[in-house]
Amino acid sequence: MRRTRDHISFPRLATEFQKFIDHRGLVLNFQWGALAGLGLARAYALQGDTVRARVAYQGFLTLWKDADADIPILQQAKAEFAQLTFPNR
Numbered sequence: 415m416r417r418t419r420d421h422i423s424f425p426r427l428a429t430e431f432q433k434f435i436d437h438r439g440l441v442l443n444f445q446w447g448a449l450a451g452l453g454l455a456r457a458y459a460l461q462g463d464t465v466r467a468r469v470a471y472q473g474f475l476t477l478w479k480d481a482d483a484d485i486p487i488l489q490q491a492k493a494e495f496a497q498l499t500f501p502n503r
């Protein structure tokens with residue numbers, strides 16, 4: 415069975431991603447540790463909380479500032495942040 419957005423609790427999702435961020439030492443070598451900020455930003459964006467989403471995207475992009483610019487997930491995050499910041503572009 416495939417889940418749709420109607421079945422997801424975005425506030426709960428944001429809470430779960432925040433746990434990863436709050437306990438980075440526990441997930442240091444786990445890929446979700448590095449991607450939790452992006453998950454949190456997306457969860458806030460899906461809730462319509464653009465202020466928190468922007469802050470979370472900025473945190474993620476700051477963490478990834480020295481990464482290779484051609485990494486697809488980084489490119490996608492930058493595009494999502496730009497769309498959130500400048501919705502008419």
